[in-house]
Amino acid sequence: MSKQEIPYKIYLTENELPKEWYNVRADMRTDHRPLLNPATHEPVTLAELEPVFCTELAKQELNDKDAYIEIPAPVRDFYKMYRPSPLVRAYCLEKYLDTPAEIYYKFEGNNTSGSHKLNSAIAQAYYAKEQGLTGVTTETGAGQWGTALSMACGYFGLDLTVYMVRCSYEQKPQRRTLMNVYGANVIPSPSDTTAVGRKMLAEHPDNTSGSLGTAISEAVEVALTKPNTRYVLGSVLNQVVLHQSVIGLESKTAMEKYGVYPDMVIGCAGGGSNLGGLMSPFMRDKLKGERDPYFIAVEPMSCPSLTRGKFAYDFCDTGKVTPLAKMYTLGSGFMPAPSHAGGLRYHGMSPILSQLYHDGYINEARAVSQVDVFKAAIEFARVEGILPAPESAHAIKVTLDEARKCKETGEKKVILFGLTGTGYFDMISYDRYMKGELNDAPPTDESLAEGEKDMPKV
Numbered sequence: 021m022s023k024q025e026i027p028y029k030i031y032l033t034e035n036e037l038p039k040e041w042y043n044v045r046a047d048m049r050t051d052h053r054p055l056l057n058p059a060t061h062e063p064v065t066l067a068e069l070e071p072v073f074c075t076e077l078a079k080q081e082l083n084d085k086d087a088y089i090e091i092p093a094p095v096r097d098f099y100k101m102y103r104p105s106p107l108v109r110a111y112c113l114e115k116y117l118d119t120p121a122e123i124y125y126k127f128e129g130n131n132t133s134g135s136h137k138l139n140s141a142i143a144q145a146y147y148a149k150e151q152g153l154t155g156v157t158t159e160t161g162a163g164q165w166g167t168a169l170s171m172a173c174g175y176f177g178l179d180l181t182v183y184m185v186r187c188s189y190e191q192k193p194q195r196r197t198l199m200n201v202y203g204a205n206v207i208p209s210p211s212d213t214t215a216v217g218r219k220m221l222a223e224h225p226d227n228t229s230g231s232l233g234t235a236i237s238e239a240v241e242v243a244l245t246k247p248n249t250r251y252v253l254g255s256v257l258n259q260v261v262l263h264q265s266v267i268g269l270e271s272k273t274a275m276e277k278y279g280v281y282p283d284m285v286i287g288c289a290g291g292g293s294n295l296g297g298l299m300s301p302f303m304r305d306k307l308k309g310e311r312d313p314y315f316i317a318v319e320p321m322s323c324p325s326l327t328r329g330k331f332a333y334d335f336c337d338t339g340k341v342t343p344l345a346k347m348y349t350l351g352s353g354f355m356p357a358p359s360h361a362g363g364l365r366y367h368g369m370s371p372i373l374s375q376l377y378h379d380g381y382i383n384e385a386r387a388v389s390q391v392d393v394f395k396a397a398i399e400f401a402r403v404e405g406i407l408p409a410p411e412s413a414h415a416i417k418v419t420l421d422e423a424r425k426c427k428e429t430g431e432k433k434v435i436l437f438g439l440t441g442t443g444y445f446d447m448i449s450y451d452r453y454m455k456g457e458l459n460d461a462p463p464t465d466e467s468l469a470e471g472e473k474d475m476p477k478v
Contacts, residue, residue: 135441155179159235163195165254237339255291264297292370354471
């Protein structure tokens with residue numbers, strides 16, 4: 021098919037929305053290790069997860085048998101408000117780079133939350149409502165997940181308390197205002213509203229910028245003590261990677277319409293929800309030996325769990341109240357620098373992605389500097405017309421690198437990357453970059469050792 025026959029934007033019809041989520045665990049050659057009870061080091065049971073998660077979500081978390089799980093009709097109906105999302109052929113970017121590569125991106129920013137997070141938020145809110153709960157708690161880093169969940173809880177009439185990592189709370193006041201619009205109570209973390217928050221403030225009086233691990237601890241603590249309330253999470257967990265598979269399923273269907281298949285799939289990786297969702301159906305092809313796409317996970321130098329972390333069992337939160345997960349981790353006590361990609365500041369990586377990376381199915385992980393990330397974001401914005409979120413711009417940075425390699429070698433690779441969201445709530449960060457005020461703060465070997473020293477012995 022000639023270049024001109026592929027439109028700039030490929031839209032599926034509403035009837036082509038996926039009717040099922042794809043569960044990559046069912047096809048993994050080495051399933052990731054089970055979550056463990058931190059007290060007994062035995063695999064957690066459904067009964068042990070139910071006080072924390074909605075029952076149906078807990079079942080999804082433990083499900084390693086069913087490759088496809090039906091998307092409930094009310095969730096599909098909500099999806100129709102903003103899905104299917106466009107798959108964009110980046111003709112302008114290709115011309116700018118003068119590359120033979122074909123570049124496609126799946127744009128997930130075409131909803132009020134401005135990101136892919138709504139795909140899982142609406143599912144989790146639906147299951148909470150179906151269970152008869154009155155509210156949920158959560159954490160948020162950059163604010164994308166908190167915004168998405170605020171929208172979903174507002175839609176279903178659920179109370180929501182959001183613990184927002186303090187540096188993002190201060191950098192992005194518009195994000196918390198938007199959460200307030202949808203009825204959420206937003207609290208900067210670490211806070212004095214929980215025992216773990218007060219402990220962190222006392223132990224780290226000079227570092228109150230916060231971390232996702234601390235915010236998780238606070239949200240879980242409240243969920244366990246507040247009646248008829250459960251905790252929900254926007255990344256890392258198996259259930260979230262499952263819900264986000266709609267990204268990859270739509271991408272694959274759209275590309276198949278035009279006889280195109282990616283040689284390379286690139287995604288930003290903080291907790292793993294976006295990359296996990298984008299790559300899932302393509303990973304299925306690889307696991308079954310049908311195709312061999314090259315997967316690249318891109319993370320910030322300031323929080324390099326895949327490139328500098330340890331593949332080990334660790335707590336999912338700083339307060340050490342969650343189950344233990346086998347993942348690439350910097351240690352639950354690791355405190356990242358307050359980078360401007362707030363959604364990529366988690367100390368660990370999705371157990372699914374961690375196992376796939378450990379086994380070599382995710383081919384490569386790259387850590388990139390935030391200065392280079394913003395440079396790439398501005399290059400992209402000036403030719404493609406979309407201002408990307410700093411998180412998304414990590415994938416853009418590596419996409420530009422790979423497309424320029426194609427120019428050097430003459431290879432015509434097909435590159436697919438995830439444009440996870442827009443950067444319109446990140447203008448302070450863009451302003452600081454253009455003023456030359458952003459610096460990179462990769463962790464020292466000493467700080468990594470400090471984060472790892474309290475890892476559980478499993």
